Amino acid sequence: NWKPEDKSIDQATQEMIKKAEKENIETIWDRLEAQQPQCGYGQLGICCKNCFQGPCRIDPFGDGPKKGVCGATADTIVARNLARMIAAGAAAHSDHGRHVVIAMYEAIEHGAPYPIKDEKKLKSVAKKLGIAVDNREIKEIAKDVIKKAFEDFGKQDDSIINFADAYANDKRKQTWKDAGVAPRNIDREVVEIMHRTTMGVDHDTVSLIAQGIKASLGDGWGGSLIATEFQDILFGTPQIGKREANLGVLKEDYVNIVVHGHEPVLSEKIIEAAQDPELIELAKKYGAKGINAVGMCCTGLELLVRHGTPIAGNYLQQELAIVTGAVEAMVVDVQCIMPSLVDVARCFHTKIIDTSSLATFPGATHIKFDERKADEIAKEIVRTAVENFSNREKNKVQIPKGKSEAIGGFSVEATLEALGGSLQPLEDAIKSGTIRGIVGIVGCNNVKVKHNYNHITLTNELIKNDILIIGTGCWATACAEYGIFLPEYAKNAGDGLRTICESLGIPPALNMGSCVDCSRMLVLADLMARDLGVDISDLPLAGSATEAMTEKAVSIGTYFVASGIFTHLGTTPPVLGSQEVVKVLTENAFDIVGGAFYVEPDPVKAAKTLTEYIEKKRKALGI
Ligand code: SF4
Ligand code: FE2
Known part of the structure; x- marks a missing residue:
């Protein structure tokens, strides 16, 4: 008896939850209900399956076991699980950062179509990193900046990573040094968590959490920072401007493409391809007024802050965008993408197109991305969406009015x-x-x-x-x-x-x-x-x-x-x-x-x- 009004405060969202309920389309709220009651051990973090003498779980209140088979206590198990969560989170952000550096590297070394849009930002990043900028070619500066970033993913000495060193003030860096948590290498800190938390290595809560902190700093002052700075260099530093948000940005008479996920290396190109006159012409031939490319989740925000692209929603709205019946293609890359999208899409004509070599969705259309062929692939994706317009079932379309500036x-x-x-x-x-x-x-x-x-x-x-x-x-x-x-x-x-x-x-x-x-x-x-x-x-x-x-x-x-x-x-x-x-x-x-x-x-x-x-x-x- 969980009412749509209690699932979201947003009217457009409630409207689509109601449509899903009416049409018997399963959404995330249904699946949460089906999971009740959820596992109490899991909620407390006291189950371990780090080896196959387990899985082990600790009885938190009664007279049951207080140690895993190997002897691990609740403290060890919780700390290990927490460290692994940090490792996964830091890995996701930092791998995203790496992909942007690689895109710039591919552009400079192999002619991938990613020209540097913001030279001013490149120079300011270079200066922070101690790279000379005066009287030097942009390409040469870029090469040095790329080198510093690659070093942060691969250097083997114990010094703090270049980006944290360049961006954090001395007081902060001293605090990290004193606590022994200054990150040495973005990847290494993640790997070290996996090593420390495997059976029979680190069992101390403080030292496990300290390593978690180290990896997280490698994310915030490393991988994530690198993602932001390189994206600004390649796609432009965000400027203040008006945008639109919510499911109401989908347009009834247009081919709707939703780009969803995290890495703008792909979505930037989709947005460009959606403006291609030939593809717009094709859309018109199929009876649409044009192509409406909008964002979802973080890759949507990347486009919104840089280009003013409308955003159709955040995490809990992804299934509901498809429930409108008006989406020709949802193009996904990595992170925060529900595998259930494919099932929701089956109720409509919507194509889920997965694009990352890291992320394959069973049942989706696979058009894998490659930086060097970015433009062609983006056009192929947009064309696939346009050609799908004629499959739209008009009687199933309901786009909520809700949108905001x-x-x-x-x-x-x-x-x-x-x-x-x-x-x-x-x-x-x-x-x-x-x-x-x-x-x-x-x-x-x-x-x-x-x-x-x-x-x-x-x-x-x-x-x-x-x-x-x-x-x-x-x-x-x-x-x-x-x-x-x-x-x-x-x-x-x-x-x-x-x-x-x-x-x-x-x-x-x-x-x-x-x-x-x-x-x-x-x-x-x-x-x-x-x-x-x-x-x-x-x-x-x-x-x-x-x-x-x-x-x-x-x-x-x-x-x-x-x-x-x-x-x-x-x-x-x-x-x-x-x-x-x-x-x-x-x-x-x-x-x-x-x-x-x-x-x-x-x-x-x-x-x-x-x-x-x-x-x-x-x-x-x-x-
Ligand atoms: Fe159990 Fe220890 Fe193996 Fe974890 S590592 S599953 S606590 S025996
Ligand atoms: Fe995100």
Whole structure:
């Protein structure tokens, strides 16, 4: 008896959930219900299957076993499982980063069609890395930048990775060095987690978590940062502009293509191909008015912040986009893509096209991507979608009206420009108390949380308290759909934040992009710390992953904490089976890296705690 109104706060989403129910199409909410009750051992993190003497599980309350067959305690098992979650999350972000570096390498060395769009950004990244830029050819600078990035994935010495070294301030780096968590090599830290957590290696909660932190820093200040910076170089640094969001961006009379996943190396090309006059002509021949290419999830955000491409939704809306009956093709690459899409698509004419050599979906159409032939493949994909238009069953089409306008594209560069060239106006506002502080909110929807409810409620509560919000991922799409990214939304903020937003013409919450763009938040925090001559952990900042779900979110949360940021989770990760692990994450971490986790499912309560934390930081700074 779970009503559509209780599954999402968004009307367009509710409308499509109702359509799915009426047409007997199974969605994620049905599958969650079918899983009830979910495994209590799994929820607490106390089951282990790291060897096949197991699986073992620890009895958390009764007189059952307190040790696995090998002797592993609940603490060891929980810490190992947590470390593996971080490894997977860091691997996903960083492999994405690697793919972008490879695209640039392929462009420079083998003529792949990825010209450098933002030379200014290339030079600024090169300068940070200590690479000479004066009187040098762009290609030569690019080669050196690529080399530095490749080194971070492959060097074998114990020094900190190049990007973290170049981007993080000295105070932060010293903290990492003292704690023994400075990342040496993005890939190696992930591999080392797999080594340490295999049967019979590391059994100590603190040392396992420390390695988790190391890998997460290799993500935030390595793989994710590299993804962001290289994407800006290749596709342009996001600039502030108007966009549209929600399922209502699909168009009844057009060929609708939804690009879904994470890596813009593909989606950038699809968007280009969708503007090809020949293919538009072909679409018209099939009776459509044209081609409407829109985004979904993070690759959608990548396109939205750079080119103003509309976004059809966030994680929990992916099946529902197909339920509209109006999607000719959903083109997917990697991460956050439900395998169920293929089943939903079977109820319609929609083609699911998988494109990544890493990710094959049984039942989908496979058109695998290759950087060197990017343009041809993108055109083939768009043509496949166009040719599918005639298969659309008109009586099955129902596109919800719901869509919202939103301002997006707040890269650090664009934000600085909006502020007149430096962060000083923002820092002055923080010092004077007009703005009390900043909270960075990151992505995910989690089907266990009412879709977008935590994102919107937490954001609303915090802006009332004059706290500026920055953020990425599914949070950003939620806010875009809700109208929070409009400057006029500032009327819902406290007087101080409202005044600042009105004078600058900005919304009270800023969309910084996709989940790898969480690195932009780190860069912003670092800049502020440098300006004020303090460590990031001294600033009136906090973080939140309020509808967290993926292993990637665990990695992001961990590198936020390890960057000195107090970080809220609105959902509970599977760690409660170990008091010791919980204590390290929520208390001891403060002493080691200056930040820690805090779990609170109620966003109103969480806003109160985050506000109090920010006030405490202000007091300590004497502002
Ligand atoms: Fe059980 Fe130990 Fe094997 Fe895990 S590693 S399954 S606890 S015996
Ligand atoms: Fe994402």
